Ligand SMILES: Nc1ncnc2c1ncn2[C@@H]1O[C@H](COP(=O)(O)OP(=O)(O)O)[C@@H](O)[C@H]1O
């Protein structure tokens with residue numbers, strides 16, 4: 090069976106969420122973190138290859154995503170989808186442009202769209218400008234992101250800084266008209282050598298129009314939300330067979346921990362909520378004496394508590410503390426230190442019998458999954474924005490809930506740990 094959809098995702102949380110969305114719509118979707126794992130997968134309708142490439146140097150991101158795309162195309166994938174964040178997380182040296190340049194060449198696509206919007210989450214694009222609710226992204230809390238502060242809301246300008254390809258805009262009137270009017274707009278702009286189209290999107294209906302436009306394109310790019318708009322069209326064309334269903338995960342017992350490296354406002358709220366009923370250790374990056382000492386301190390604090398119930402350990406901090414850590418270690422140095430600590434803790438906790446992990450933050454999730462050497466996961470059906478639930482396919486399984494920094498209900502950490510033990514309780 091040739092997959093109808095091959096996803097190359099630039100982080101673990103969003104990649105897993107994408108797989109979960111497809112699964113919830115009855116699409117038999119596999120999820121792997123290593124392109125080499127694609128070849129040996131059984132028959133599936135879709136495959137997500139999610140790697141931690143969002144903030145790595147562009148050349149390395151291009152090489153790793155090219156391996157993923159080629160592995161998917163070698164399996165016969167009918168369409169490649171490049172999945173990035175709804176907030177277009179990227180720096181000027183960022184990867185969305187270079188990876189898309191490469192994917193255009195590898196798939197032979199003449200052009201593609203960029204559709205980060207998620208109307209449900211109030212992430213919309215109008216006149217090429219990205220909004221979080223009523224705020225331009227550059228005026229929202231995203232301007233404080235530790236790794237990808239978004240200071241320019243004009244996505245045409247942001248993408249043009251990253252790519253050789255000419256970037257244009259499919260503005261809202263033509264997106265909302267859809268059909269032939271939209272196809273004509275693409276043809277007209279393509280005749281002016283435009284290869285990348287930022288798509289204005291305000292309403293769900295706009296996403297349907299974009300999905301219909303791009304249904305058979307070799308390459309599409311965007312956030313997970315647009316992906317949810319394809320399965321009904323695939324089903325109408327007879328491309329997928331399965332009816333929408335819930336795929337629940339096997340129960341996993343064992344000790345539980347929350348590991349958090351996300352500094353997003355929502356994560357800080359979730360940690361505060363979890364702390365009402367569970368012990369939480371907050372590590373101050375500016376005060377720790379190296380990763381080794383921080384890990385030892387955290388283990389000494391956590392291990393005696395785990396038999397009584399889950400605990401949380403976080404490097405997450407508010408903008409002032411993030412700035413203090415970055416002033417000491419540099420932006421990448423602070424992130425590397427935090428990820429080193431959290432990754433070491435994940436390995437040590439696993440050795441000590443922890444089998445339920447909630448991880449907050451996309452980069453943080455990437456380092457935990459890499460350090461636990463997890464390549465292949467059975468993903469559960471979609472449980473809400475920004476959340477991916479999965480279980481490793483091995484004799485002594487590990488349950489993971491990977492959470493996007495900015496998303497998820499406030500009480501997610503407790504609920505996710507409980508659901509792992511009793512998957513029949515919906516998230
Ligand atoms: N106290 C801190 N100061 C600076 N950077 C931090 C701190 N704690 C964590 N980080 C880093 O910030 C980044 C947060 O990114 P991520 O895990 O993707 O979260 P989100 O999903 O909120 O973007 C990670 O690379 C993490 O290691």
Ligand SMILES: O=C(O)[C@@H](O)C(=O)COP(=O)(O)O
Pocket residue numbers: 100102103104106173174175176312313450451452475492493494495496
């Ligand atoms: O769009 C989103 O928020 C997610 O799909 C995503 O990519 C999450 O990234 P992080 O917030 O860095 O986890």
